[in-house]
Amino acid sequence: xxxxxxxxxxxxxxxxxxxxxxxxxxxxxxxxxxxxxxxxxxxxxxxxxxxxxxxxxxxxxxxxxxxxxxxxxxxxxxxxxxxxxxxxxxxxxxxxxxxxxxxxxxxxxxxxxxxxxxxxxxxxxxxxxxxxxxxxxxxxxxxxxxxxxxxxxxxxxxxxxxxxxxxxxxxxxxxxxxxxxxxxxxxxxxxxxxxxxxxxxxxxxxxxxxxxxxxxxxxxxxxxxxxxxxxxxxxxxxxxxxxxx
Amino acid sequence: xxxxxxxxxxxxxxxxxxxxxxxxxxxxxxxxxxxxxxxxxxxxxxxxxxxxxxxxxxxxxxxxxxxxxxxxxxxxxxxxxxxxxxxxxxxxxxxxxxxxxxxxxxxxxxxxxxxxxxxxxxxxxxxxxxxxxxxxxxxxxxxxxxxxxxxxxxxxxxxxxxxxxxxxxxxxxxxxxxxxxxxxxxxxxxxxxxxxxxxxxxxxxxxxxxxxxxxxxxxxxxxxxxxxxxxxxxxxxxxxxxxxxxxxxxxxxxxxxxxxxxxxxxxxxxxxxxxxxxxxxxxxxxxxxxxxxxxxxxxxxxxxxxxxxxxxxxxxxxxxxxxxxxxxxxxxxxxxxxxxxxxxxxxxxxxxxxxxxxxxxxxxxxxxxxxxxxxxxxxxxxxxxxxxxxxxxxxxxxxxxxxxxxxxxxxxxxxxxxxxxxxxxxxxxxxxxxxxxxxxxxxxxxxxxxxxxxxxxxxxxxxxxxxxxxxxxxxxxxxxxxxxxxxxxxxxxxxxxxxxxxxxxxxxxxxxxxxx
Numbered sequence: 001x002x003x004x005x006x007x008x009x010x011x012x013x014x015x016x017x018x019x020x021x022x023x024x025x026x027x028x029x030x031x032x033x034x035x036x037x038x039x040x041x042x043x044x045x046x047x048x049x050x051x052x053x054x055x056x057x058x059x060x061x062x063x064x065x066x067x068x069x070x071x072x073x074x075x076x077x078x079x080x081x082x083x084x085x086x087x088x089x090x091x092x093x094x095x096x097x098x099x100x101x102x103x104x105x106x107x108x109x110x111x112x113x114x115x116x117x118x119x120x121x122x123x124x125x126x127x128x129x130x131x132x133x134x135x136x137x138x139x140x141x142x143x144x145x146x147x148x149x150x151x152x153x154x155x156x157x158x159x160x161x162x163x164x165x166x167x168x169x170x171x172x173x174x175x176x177x178x179x180x181x182x183x184x185x186x187x188x189x190x191x192x193x194x195x196x197x198x199x200x201x202x203x204x205x206x207x208x209x210x211x212x213x214x215x216x217x218x219x220x221x222x223x224x225x226x227x228x229x230x231x232x233x234x235x236x237x238x239x240x241x242x243x244x245x
Numbered sequence: 246x247x248x249x250x251x252x253x254x255x256x257x258x259x260x261x262x263x264x265x266x267x268x269x270x271x272x273x274x275x276x277x278x279x280x281x282x283x284x285x286x287x288x289x290x291x292x293x294x295x296x297x298x299x300x301x302x303x304x305x306x307x308x309x310x311x312x313x314x315x316x317x318x319x320x321x322x323x324x325x326x327x328x329x330x331x332x333x334x335x336x337x338x339x340x341x342x343x344x345x346x347x348x349x350x351x352x353x354x355x356x357x358x359x360x361x362x363x364x365x366x367x368x369x370x371x372x373x374x375x376x377x378x379x380x381x382x383x384x385x386x387x388x389x390x391x392x393x394x395x396x397x398x399x400x401x402x403x404x405x406x407x408x409x410x411x412x413x414x415x416x417x418x419x420x421x422x423x424x425x426x427x428x429x430x431x432x433x434x435x436x437x438x439x440x441x442x443x444x445x446x447x448x449x450x451x452x453x454x455x456x457x458x459x460x461x462x463x464x465x466x467x468x469x470x471x472x473x474x475x476x477x478x479x480x481x482x483x484x485x486x487x488x489x490x491x492x493x494x495x496x497x498x499x500x501x502x503x504x505x506x507x508x509x510x511x512x513x514x515x516x517x518x519x520x521x522x523x524x525x526x527x528x529x530x531x532x533x534x535x536x537x538x539x540x541x542x543x544x545x546x547x548x549x550x551x552x553x554x555x556x557x558x559x560x561x562x563x564x565x566x567x568x569x570x571x572x573x574x575x576x577x578x579x580x581x582x583x584x585x586x587x588x589x590x591x592x593x594x595x596x597x598x599x600x601x602x603x604x605x606x607x608x609x610x611x612x613x614x615x616x617x618x619x620x621x622x623x624x625x626x627x628x629x630x631x632x633x634x635x636x637x638x639x640x641x642x643x644x645x646x647x648x649x650x651x652x653x654x655x656x657x658x659x660x661x662x663x664x665x666x667x668x669x670x671x672x673x674x675x676x677x678x679x680x681x682x683x684x685x686x687x688x689x690x691x692x693x694x695x696x697x698x699x700x701x702x703x704x705x706x707x708x709x710x711x712x713x714x715x716x717x718x719x720x721x722x723x724x725x726x727x728x729x730x731x732x733x734x735x736x737x738x739x740x741x742x743x744x745x746x747x748x749x750x751x752x753x754x755x756x757x758x759x760x761x
Binding site (some may be wrong): 018145 | 414655
């Protein structure tokens with residue numbers, strides 16, 4: 001299927017855009033904004049609003065259309081392939097297939113001070129009506145909180161004999177989360193722990209594809225809850241147990 | 246104003262319980278000092294700078310005395326001993342010390358009285374500078390006048406020069422208060438970085454040189470805008486009193502300074518935090534710096550409907566600790582937040598109840614109201630709507646320090662336009678709902694009144710239980726935000742030292758005497 005943005009008519013290609021230029025929003029500024037939109041491929045862009053937002057800064061809102069169409073048949077997206085089970089299904093799977101508690105150790109690592117993500121997955125209450133891992137039977141969930149150094153995280157993973165490591169990266173600046181995530185993989189490899197655990201990354205800007213690329217077993221972005229993470233982890237653990245046999 | 250018809254007896258009971266809780270902790274505080282308290286003494290005697298490896302000189306001196314001398318006496322007597330033995334002035338002594346020509350800790354220690362005399366020229370000079378700064382702030386505020394609700398925004402580029410550009414733009418757009426977010430992780434450093442910095446993560450390092458640059462820039466915009474622009478930083482983490490000292494010297498106006506935040510959210514040892522927070526607040530009281538407490542954080546971790554009473558209980562405790570440090574209510578920017586899930590029916594009414602309750606219970610405190618963050622996602626348009634509702638609650642309940650929500654909260658540190666749009670949003674609401682507070686009262690026995698009443702009652706219960714077991718134990722039990730912290734756990738415990746009977750801190754001795 002060929003896709004183009006939809007404004008109010010199929011395939012009209014309408015898009016909206018806003019940005020700041022380090023110049024006053026005078027006639028020259030507006031023309032600059034327009035040319036920028038054209039350079040991005042927009043046809044007939046209209047600067048619908050231009051405001052001065054401080055000394056020498058202009059904010060521009062632009063509407064226009066794009067001529068491009070995307071062929072969805074040619075898109076390949078890597079997403080977590082395992083199904084999402086309910087909490088009860090996960091609990092009974094652990095009981096039947098593993099016969100022991102599964103240890104999840106999670107943290108917001110590196111310099112990230114935000115716990116929203118890891119709390120949503122791990123804490124009893126969970127998020128948006130989806131209970132967190134602490135609520136699960138046969139799951140031991142250790143939430144180490146925020147700003148946990150990778151070295152400390154690895155140390156705790158070993159001490160607690162973690163089956164699953166959850167790494168959260170919420171708010172990022174200049175992509176430091178990528179460096180931090182990579183660093184953790186290197187540390188785990190150096191400590192010969194990488195193959196002993198299921199390593200999962202999560203966060204607003206994490207995708208499964210990105211996580212795989214960085215050497216993680218899975219990645220979970222927005223709108224993913226404890227059951228998504230637990231399903232993947234538990235099914236993977238069962239899979240690994242079988243392959244050992 | 247008593248629009249909520251709150252029971253004044255319950256409020257009085259809460260205050261009494263909170264003061265009892267703080268009294269207990271103060272028994273402990275007064276018997277101890279910490280490495281950061283002692284480093285602060287160095288700084289307020291005028292010791293600054295770093296050695297050739299970049300180690301701050303206050304750290305060098307204090308660590309040295311801790312290793313080779315007896316830090317339980319306090320750093321003051323050791324510096325006085327060095328001055329007396331060498332006959333040098335402090336600057337020369339520090340220089341000789343750095344070059345290894347002089348050792349601290351080998352000289353006979355002078356008495357408390359003698360120490361106070363020897364060090365007087367140094368602490369008198371810095372204390373005078375702090376008082377002058379306080380006077381300067383008051384003069385400027387008087388000249389420009391002050392608004393009842395001030396707009397607070399954050400800059401966080403990592404580069405102080407870039408921060409200056411963004412702060413100026415924000416001030417010109419209407420911001421009254423600028424906070425420079427610290428580089429993440431700074432709260433866990435047991436030293437304060439030095440000099441002008443241009444690289445940080447998620448924020449900019451708090452250094453005295455950066456403070457000075459931003460102060461000058463904001464004073465410049467203030468002149469042009471004919472408004473005082475307040476500067477904020479963070480006296481939290483392992484260097485609470487040192488940051489307070491630097492802020493006092495550079496005329497910062499507001500400091501994030503919670504009595505328990507570091508314990509709960511940064512896993513800093515509770516003994517360390519309580520001792521450090523006292524000295525930091527004493528300095529703030531002396532310098533006229535408004536503190537901001539961090540109760541908003543409870544609601545990002547726990548549920549804002551169920552745990553609302555922990556916010557109020559914590560506000561009472563923060564108030565008690567502030568009073569213990571001689572901070573008047575006018576300097577207590579107690580914190581709270583608009584964090585209820587908007588999917589909850591009547592959530593806006595519950596928010597109004599909480600905010601109005603705080604306003605009525607702490608009538609002259611410059612309350613710090615925090616925007617929604619937890620239930621914000623990448624839908625920037627919905628986030629903008631939530632922020633509008635937050636702004637309306639702020640204006641309607643007369644909050645003082647209004648930290649604006651950013652529509653890109655869940656995405657990245659704010660772009661310059663995000664901040665501009667947030668300020669426009671707040672200004673529009675302030676104008677549109679200017680007199681709403683005087684016009685509207687609450688239905689007796691209605692949702693808002695009942696909610697406030699029940700939160701207050703639950704806060705009283707919680708304070709009662711904390712009073713019984715003591716705050717140390719309550720923190721071990723995880724009363725706040727569901728986070729449990731052991732008495733001997735966390736970071737920074739090794740920096741806690743029991744005071745010698747002959748202990749002296751020349752700075753706190755003088756400040757306490759003057760503030761009493």
